[in-house]
Amino acid sequence: MLNEAGLVERSRIIMEKPFGTDLASAVTLNGKLHQVFSEEQIFRIDHFLGKEPAQNILAFRFANGLFEPIWNRNFIDHVQIDVPETLGLGTRAGFYEQTGAFRDMVVTHLFQILAFMAMEPPTALEPRPISEEKNKVFRSMLAIDPINVVRGQYAGYRSETGVDPESDTETFIALKCAIDNWRWAGVPFYLRTGKRLAEGQRIISIAFREPPKSMFPVGSGVGAQGPDHLTFDLADASKMSLSFYGKRPGPGMRLDKLSLQFAMHDTGLIGDVLEAYERLILDAMRGDHTLFTTAEGIERLWEVSAELLESPPPVRFYEPGSWGPKAIHQLVAPHAWRLPFERAWRDPNKTKS
Ligand code: BG6
Numbered sequence: 001m002l003n004e005a006g007l008v009e010r011s012r013i014i015m016e017k018p019f020g021t022d023l024a025s026a027v028t029l030n031g032k033l034h035q036v037f038s039e040e041q042i043f044r045i046d047h048f049l050g051k052e053p054a055q056n057i058l059a060f061r062f063a064n065g066l067f068e069p070i071w072n073r074n075f076i077d078h079v080q081i082d083v084p085e086t087l088g089l090g091t092r093a094g095f096y097e098q099t100g101a102f103r104d105m106v107v108t109h110l111f112q113i114l115a116f117m118a119m120e121p122p123t124a125l126e127p128r129p130i131s132e133e134k135n136k137v138f139r140s141m142l143a144i145d146p147i148n149v150v151r152g153q154y155a156g157y158r159s160e161t162g163v164d165p166e167s168d169t170e171t172f173i174a175l176k177c178a179i180d181n182w183r184w185a186g187v188p189f190y191l192r193t194g195k196r197l198a199e200g201q202r203i204i205s206i207a208f209r210e211p212p213k214s215m216f217p218v219g220s221g222v223g224a225q226g227p228d229h230l231t232f233d234l235a236d237a238s239k240m241s242l243s244f245y246g247k248r249p250g251p252g253m254r255l256d257k258l259s260l261q262f263a264m265h266d267t268g269l270i271g272d273v274l275e276a277y278e279r280l281i282l283d284a285m286r287g288d289h290t291l292f293t294t295a296e297g298i299e300r301l302w303e304v305s306a307e308l309l310e311s312p313p314p315v316r317f318y319e320p321g322s323w324g325p326k327a328i329h330q331l332v333a334p335h336a337w338r339l340p341f342e343r344a345w346r347d348p349n350k351t352k353s
Pocket of ligand 1: 087
């Protein structure tokens with residue numbers, strides 16, 4: 001219709017997800033779009049990439065010499081991307097019933113963030129080189145094995161207005177995936193998200209390998225609170241934190257988990273932060289594709305998801321306000337949800353205290 005109305009030439013279109021619901025529908029959708037629009041005219045929004053802290057991942061990684069040398073399998077034990085939400089369905093039952101947490105959050109937002117974390121340095125901070133590197137990450141991703149996935153549904157979901165009383169839609173998902181390339185082979189990436197959980201957060205954490213040997217006395221506390229972590233909080237008022245062991249003051253050698261923290265709030269620049277959609281719509285108007293996803297990237301993500309979509313594991317119930325299906329999700333995401341910076345880390349089995 002846009003074509004018939006003569007609205008295609010010199011125009012750009014911004015698309016919201018879903019970009020298909022599986023590989024076949026994504027290929028069909030992209031085919032139809034390309035009959036009318038060239039890829040350069042299409043801007044597929046993933047609003048997580050428009051968040052200021054997501055772009056800060058690129059700045060942090062590629063504008064500094066400090067961390068890039070250790071950003072690989074030799075030094076990193078695992079990576080977690082955790083996006084618990086307290087929100088329920090609201091009035092979106094029609095959309096959500098067809099979608100579920102995997103399609104709504106993982107195929108779109110969490111995989112895109114994963115690509116920023118895992119990609120090689122682009123040759124330039126420009127759309128094509130960045131897309132190239134992101135797509136290389138997606139090409140190196142191994143197909144997701146349903147054995148590495150836990151799906152959950154909060155108790156009461158099936159009685160919400162517009163939801164099928166026998167719905168199999170997941171409102172929670174935890175999965176382990178792998179990027180099988182030279183930088184990341186053997187490093188598990190744990191992705192978790194869900195609705196009606198105990199707290200709302202958007203946290204990426206990188207756990208570094210522990211020292212090979214410890215000379216600290218037994219009971220000193222070294223290693224007692226997990227490995228050192230570098231953590232990014234994707235809230236608009238973004239934060240970063242690096243946790244490490246340090247000496248507790250006083251006699252003897254007792255160790256505590258300490259941290260170095262950066263909070264955007266402290267810079268006085270928080271007022272300059274653009275809301276994700278403001279930033280992305282502005283970029284689309286300027287014709288800048290840097291933070292938008294490509295047809296190729298989307299299709300590859302559906303490809304690695306095919307087996308899971310065909311044979312999803314059964315949904316397991318969880319209480320609203322909890323941390324998801326009891327203990328079971330630790331099988332595929334064995335580490336605690338990493339939450340607010342002030343509280344170091346928390347047992348995922350304990351509900352909000
Ligand atoms: C949307 C999803 O894309 O992102 C929602 O459809 C989700 O289900 C939302 O709640 C989360 O975005 P944000 O920016 O609020 O973390």
